Amino acid sequence: MLKSKSILIGIGGGIAAYKVCEVISSLFQEGAEVRVILTETAQRFITPLTVATLSRHQAYTDQDFWQATHSRPLHIALGEEADLLLIAPLTANTLAKLTYGLADNLLSNTVLASRCPILLAPAMNTEMWEQPVIQRNWQQLQLDTRYHSIGPGSGLLACDRIGAGRMAEPREIITKLHSLIYTQGQQDFQGKRILISGGGTRENLDPVRFLGNPSTGKMGLALAQAASDRGAIVTLIHGPIAPELLPQSPNYNLIPIVTAEEMEAAMINHLKESEIIIMSAAVADVKPAHYTNYKLPKKELSLNLKLESVVDILAKLGTLKKDYQTLIGFAAQTGDIVNPALDKLKRKNLDIIVANPIDKAEAGFGTNTNQAIFIDNKGKQETIDSCSKLELAHRLLDFVKVS
Known part of the structure; x- marks a missing residue:
C-alpha cells in the first residue's frame, strides 16, 4: 500500500532514534519514497549519512533549513510532497512545540506547512511521560484529527527503568502507516x-x-x-x-x-x-x-x-x-x-x-x-x-x- 507514496520522517533526539533506521529501510524496500528530517539533537544519536544511505535521499537538517539554496522554501516543499508524516521518537520538547504550534526548526515548520496525516510515536523516560504537563500536552494534541498515535509501550528503557515510555516497535509503526495511507486518517467506524x-x-x-x-x-x-x-x-x-x-x-x-x-x-x-x-x-x-x-x-x-x-x-x-x-x-x-x-x-x-x-x-x-x-x-x-x-x-x- 505504500508503493510510490511519499513518506516524510521526522526523527527526534532520543535513544529510540536507532529503531527508526529499520523503519526507513523497510519503507524503502516496500517502494516508498522516504525523506528524513533530523532535529539537531537527533544527530547526537544517528547521523545524516546513516539515514541518507538507508533512504537513498538526502537527509535534511536545520543547517539546510537556514541556507537559502533552494528554489522553494524547504519546509514548504517537504510538507506539500508528503503523503504521510511520521515523527519518531516524539520527544517531550517536540510534543510541546506541536501542541502550541511553535515553529523554530525545520521539523516544526514542515508540520505547519503540511496537510497530510501525522503519526506520532512518543518515547521518553517513565517519569517524564507521566508528568501532568506531558499528559496534558498529549491529550490536547489528540483532539486534532491530523494527529494519530502509536504507543508508547512498557518495558525496559535505556535508563534501566521498567515502565511506560518505550517507543513502539518498527513493525508496529509500519503497520500503522499502512492503515493511515489506506484511510487517510478517517474514523468511519468511530465508537462502533x-x-x-x-x-x-x-x-x-x-x-x-x-x-x-x-x-x-x-x-x-x-x-x-x-x-x-x-x-x-x-x-x-x-x-x-x-x-x-x-x-x-x-x-x-x-x-x-x-x-x-x-x-x-x-x-x-x-x-x-x-x-x-x-x-x-x-x-x-x-x-x-x-x-x-x-x-x-x-x-x-x-x-x-x-x-x-x-x-x-x-x-x-x-x-x-x-x-x-x-x-x-x-x-x-x-x-x-x-x-x-x-x-x-x-x-x-x-x-x-x-x-x-x-x-x-x-x-x-x-x-x-x-x-x-x-x-x-x-x-x-x-x-x-x-x-x-x-x-x-x-x-x-x-x-x-x-x-
Missing part, C-alpha cells in the same frame, strides 16, 4: 464495538499433544488493527499466537484463549455489547473424547484417539444475534470456494461470509498476504485479489459499510 476472533484453537489429548491447525492469527490481528485504526472499540479473542506477532502496545482489547470451549464462552460473554462480529478464527471441528493428564506412551495413542465434535461457535452466534448486529464468518476452502461459502452463509444465519482459498500461493494460513470473495446475504459479491492481510481487512470493513 467490534468483536473479532482470530488464530486457531487447540484441543489437548495429553499435556504435550493436541489437535490443531496451522492458523497463526495474522488475519485476526489485521482485522483488529484495521478496525481500531478506523475508530472502532475492538475486542480480539484469539487462540495461541507467537509473541513476536502480538503488538507491544495494542489500541484494542486482547483476550487469549486455547480451546474452542473457551472461545465460545468469551465470544458469548462479549456478544451483546458488539455491533459487528467477525469470526475469523480457525476453530477445531473435533477434540479428543478423553483428556489424559499424563503423557501417553506411543503405543497407547491409537487406543486413545477417539474423537467427538466441538460446539459450532459461528452457528450458535447465528442463533443469538440481534437485528442491530452484523455477523461475519470466514470459509477457508480448497477447490470451489463459492458454493460451500454460500451454503455456510445461509445455514449459519450470517450477514456476510469471506470465502478464503487456502490452496493458492500466498493465501490462507501463515502467509502475510491473502485473497477472498466477499458475499453478503443479499447476493452482493466482491472479489479481492492477492493483497496484504491488513488491506484485505480494510476492504472487508468497506464491504460492511455498503452491505
Whole structure:
C-alpha cells in the first residue's frame, strides 16, 4: 500500500532514534519514497549519512533549513510532497512545540506547512511521560484529527527503568502507516464495538499433544488493527499466537484463549455489547473424547484417539444475534470456494461470509498476504485479489459499510 507514496520522517533526539533506521529501510524496500528530517539533537544519536544511505535521499537538517539554496522554501516543499508524516521518537520538547504550534526548526515548520496525516510515536523516560504537563500536552494534541498515535509501550528503557515510555516497535509503526495511507486518517467506524476472533484453537489429548491447525492469527490481528485504526472499540479473542506477532502496545482489547470451549464462552460473554462480529478464527471441528493428564506412551495413542465434535461457535452466534448486529464468518476452502461459502452463509444465519482459498500461493494460513470473495446475504459479491492481510481487512470493513 505504500508503493510510490511519499513518506516524510521526522526523527527526534532520543535513544529510540536507532529503531527508526529499520523503519526507513523497510519503507524503502516496500517502494516508498522516504525523506528524513533530523532535529539537531537527533544527530547526537544517528547521523545524516546513516539515514541518507538507508533512504537513498538526502537527509535534511536545520543547517539546510537556514541556507537559502533552494528554489522553494524547504519546509514548504517537504510538507506539500508528503503523503504521510511520521515523527519518531516524539520527544517531550517536540510534543510541546506541536501542541502550541511553535515553529523554530525545520521539523516544526514542515508540520505547519503540511496537510497530510501525522503519526506520532512518543518515547521518553517513565517519569517524564507521566508528568501532568506531558499528559496534558498529549491529550490536547489528540483532539486534532491530523494527529494519530502509536504507543508508547512498557518495558525496559535505556535508563534501566521498567515502565511506560518505550517507543513502539518498527513493525508496529509500519503497520500503522499502512492503515493511515489506506484511510487517510478517517474514523468511519468511530465508537462502533467490534468483536473479532482470530488464530486457531487447540484441543489437548495429553499435556504435550493436541489437535490443531496451522492458523497463526495474522488475519485476526489485521482485522483488529484495521478496525481500531478506523475508530472502532475492538475486542480480539484469539487462540495461541507467537509473541513476536502480538503488538507491544495494542489500541484494542486482547483476550487469549486455547480451546474452542473457551472461545465460545468469551465470544458469548462479549456478544451483546458488539455491533459487528467477525469470526475469523480457525476453530477445531473435533477434540479428543478423553483428556489424559499424563503423557501417553506411543503405543497407547491409537487406543486413545477417539474423537467427538466441538460446539459450532459461528452457528450458535447465528442463533443469538440481534437485528442491530452484523455477523461475519470466514470459509477457508480448497477447490470451489463459492458454493460451500454460500451454503455456510445461509445455514449459519450470517450477514456476510469471506470465502478464503487456502490452496493458492500466498493465501490462507501463515502467509502475510491473502485473497477472498466477499458475499453478503443479499447476493452482493466482491472479489479481492492477492493483497496484504491488513488491506484485505480494510476492504472487508468497506464491504460492511455498503452491505
